[in-house]
Amino acid sequence: MRADYVNLVNTHTVPVRFMYHSPETLGEALRLMREYGGEARVMAGGTDLIVDMKLRRKEPKHIVSLNKIRGIEYIVEEDGGVRIGANTKLRSIEKNSIVRERFEALYEAVRSIASVQVRNMGTLVGNICNASPAADSAPPLLVYDAVVKARSIDGERKIKIRDFFKGPGKTCLKDDEIVTEVFIPYPPGDSASTFFKISRVSMDLAKVNIAILVKLSSNVVEDFRIALGAVAPTPLRIPKAEEYLRHKPLNEENLNIVEKIVSEEIKPITDVRSTEWYRREVSKILVRDALNSTIKKLVRT
Amino acid sequence: MKIELIVNGVRRVIDVEPNELLINVIREKLGLTGTKYGCGIGECGACTVIVDSKPVLSCLTLAVEVAGREITTIEGVAKNGRLDPVQEAFVEEGAVQCGYCTPGFIIMAKALLEENKNPSRQEIIEYIKGNLCRCTGYINIVKAIQKASEKITLKERKTT
Numbered sequence: 001m002r003a004d005y006v007n008l009v010n011t012h013t014v015p016v017r018f019m020y021h022s023p024e025t026l027g028e029a030l031r032l033m034r035e036y037g038g039e040a041r042v043m044a045g046g047t048d049l050i051v052d053m054k055l056r057r058k059e060p061k062h063i064v065s066l067n068k069i070r071g072i073e074y075i076v077e078e079d080g081g082v083r084i085g086a087n088t089k090l091r092s093i094e095k096n097s098i099v100r101e102r103f104e105a106l107y108e109a110v111r112s113i114a115s116v117q118v119r120n121m122g123t124l125v126g127n128i129c130n131a132s133p134a135a136d137s138a139p140p141l142l143v144y145d146a147v148v149k150a151r152s153i154d155g156e157r158k159i160k161i162r163d164f165f166k167g168p169g170k171t172c173l174k175d176d177e178i179v180t181e182v183f184i185p186y187p188p189g190d191s192a193s194t195f196f197k198i199s200r201v202s203m204d205l206a207k208v209n210i211a212i213l214v215k216l217s218s219n220v221v222e223d224f225r226i227a228l229g230a231v232a233p234t235p236l237r238i239p240k241a242e243e244y245l246r247h248k249p250l251n252e253e254n255l256n257i258v259e260k261i262v263s264e265e266i267k268p269i270t271d272v273r274s275t276e277w278y279r280r281e282v283s284k285i286l287v288r289d290a291l292n293s294t295i296k297k298l299v300r301t
Numbered sequence: 302m303k304i305e306l307i308v309n310g311v312r313r314v315i316d317v318e319p320n321e322l323l324i325n326v327i328r329e330k331l332g333l334t335g336t337k338y339g340c341g342i343g344e345c346g347a348c349t350v351i352v353d354s355k356p357v358l359s360c361l362t363l364a365v366e367v368a369g370r371e372i373t374t375i376e377g378v379a380k381n382g383r384l385d386p387v388q389e390a391f392v393e394e395g396a397v398q399c400g401y402c403t404p405g406f407i408i409m410a411k412a413l414l415e416e417n418k419n420p421s422r423q424e425i426i427e428y429i430k431g432n433l434c435r436c437t438g439y440i441n442i443v444k445a446i447q448k449a450s451e452k453i454t455l456k457e458r459k460t461t
Contacts, residue, residue: 013320020302020319020365043366050322050361051342063319067366091355115431116409118343120355121362202430203344 016053022065026072029064029178030153036062037175043067044086045122047114048130064178072180075099081185086178090119090127090137102186104297105140105193105211112136112197125179128164131171131234132205134273138165138235139211140195141184142227149181156180165234188223191215192297194290197229198282200273206230207274210286214294221245226287231266231279238265241287255291259284304368308333309377317364324348324359327374335375335404339433346432349405350374356412375404378411386452387411387445396445398436405432410446419450 023029033040040062043049052058066072066087073087075096082098093099094110113119113127113136127137128148138161146161150173159172161182166172173179187193197209208230215223224245229235241261248254268279306313308331315330327333327350339347341360348360351373378385384392387410397403406429413420413428420428425446434442 013318013322013325014363016320018319020363022365046363046366047343047358047361050363054341065363065366114343115346116412116428117346117349117356117358117431121357 014050014053015056016059018060019062020065021062022068024068024070026069026151026178026180029066029069030151030176032062032064033176033178034153036064040064040175042129042178044126044129045089045118047118047122048126048132066178079183081183084124084182084184086123086125086180088123088125090122090124091116093124094119103140103144103184103193105143105195105213106137106184108195109136109140109197109209109211112195112202114203125182128161128182129171129173129179131165131167131169133165133168133232133234134206134209134230135235136195136197136206136209136229139209139227139229140193141182142235142237143193143211143213143225144184144187146185147183148179149183150174150177150179152176152178158183162237167233187213188215190298191223192294194294194297196286196290196293198286205273208268208279208282208286210283210290212287212290212294214291214298216250216295216298220247220249222247226262226290228262228266228283228286230273231268231283233267236266238262240265250291250295255288258291259287262287302365304365306364306367306369307371309373315364319363319365321364322360323350323362323364323367323372326364327359327372333374333376337401337404339401339405344431344433345402346405346409346429347402349408349432351408351412354412354415356409373408373411375407378407385411386456387414387449390445390449390452391442394441394445394448396438396441398434398438402432402434402436406434406442410449413446414450414453418454420446422447 021032041060043063043065072085074085076083090110100107124137127135141161148159148164193213195211197206199206210228213225224242226241227237241258245258263280263283268276270276303316327336337347339345343358343361348358349356350359353370409429425443
């Protein structure tokens with residue numbers, strides 16, 4: 001088994017035969033998706049898809065590349081938030097000043113993804129469409145209540161990020177839909193957000209990742225949002241912890257209870273990266289560290 | 302499928318299959334074997350090349366995806382038979398041991414210094430985190446990149 005696996009990884013071509021389509025307009029791409037539906041895969045950066053094809057985890061008959069479609073690579077402020085296009089590279093997102101200043105958790109998450117090379121290739125939309133439970137961009141998008149815009153030939157629909165993920169590698173997208181954009185509303189004024197992850201080395205996928213958003217008003221928590229990844233089949237918000245902490249002072253006692261709620265609410269498994277026990281334990285530490293770091297940001301401003 | 306690439310400043314027209322990777326084209330069809338095939342899954346950085354001024358992984362790039370683009374490999378770094386300051390610094394600092402990871406590191410160092418002429422030690426370390434050296438010569442690699450940055454600054458001062 002092992003030798004076989006190594007061989008497949010090191011194949012010099014992608015061991016899958018497929019038809020390559022590189023439409024120049026979104027309309028053409030949508031027509032192709034309608035025609036080939038379940039047998040097609042959309043490719044943006046390819047950093048997940050090509051690896052999956054090398055390992056034969058995915059064997060699409062058609063690849064619809066977004067590469068040549070103009071007009072879907074942007075980061076623009078609009079309607080109380082920021083819109084990020086499907087072709088926008090992770091590296092452009094981390095270099096964007098609006099993201100850096102207003103969406104701290106997203107900035108920190110994107111910067112923590114793999115390497116400069118991978119971020120020059122991969123996209124935010126690709127990161128969520130791949131639907132890894134450990135996707136680093138997912139917890140921040142969850143705490144910001146981002147909206148995913150998906151299109152098919154029939155039109156556009158808006159999906160709350162909370163409803164987007166359906167399981168490991170699964171989203172609520174239909175076979176003929178393409179995500180064209182993610183809209184991220186501005187977080188409330190005077191709030192701050194933080195992303196943290198635990199991984200073996202910084203290149204690795206997360207054992208556990210977390211994003212939180214806090215707004216205080218005279219030492220009482222006015223808004224608290226928390227999301228974790230790699231602790232369940234999909235990235236999760238933890239509403240029970242959020243409700244508990246709202247309108248309460250941020251003290252040691254409350255912090256202990258929030259940690260406990262989080263470690264009970266998550267549904268981690270044991271896999272190659274961590275055990276279930278470890279994930280529950282380390283989640284508590286991450287909650288504490290992320291809260292501390294967010295409070296520091298609030299004090300600074 | 303015929304595609305056109307500009308590789309190290311030279312226009313090349315190549316026939317490729319959809320499932321062919323950029324690294325196959327570079328190494329096998331163009332005979333530029335300086336770019337190395339390492340892990341094949343985007344974790345080691347040995348296959349890094351520059352596409353339109355950005356470093357990317359040639360082992361995860363379909364050749365058809367970069368049709369019409371400008372590609373720089375390690376063979377395009379030295380100019381007119383003279384080593385680039387980054388290459389000189391790698392030699393002087395003993396940043397090359399077995400050499401397999403070196404092309405990837407040099408491409409990354411070039412890309413970093415294009416973006417940021419005077420990177421701090423921390424910025425260098427962050428930028429090359431996707432490149433693995435299994436001889437573990439990281440200290441000298443970081444030193445070499447610092448030295449290259451100094452060399453480039455000095456050179457610019459002389460010419461202005």
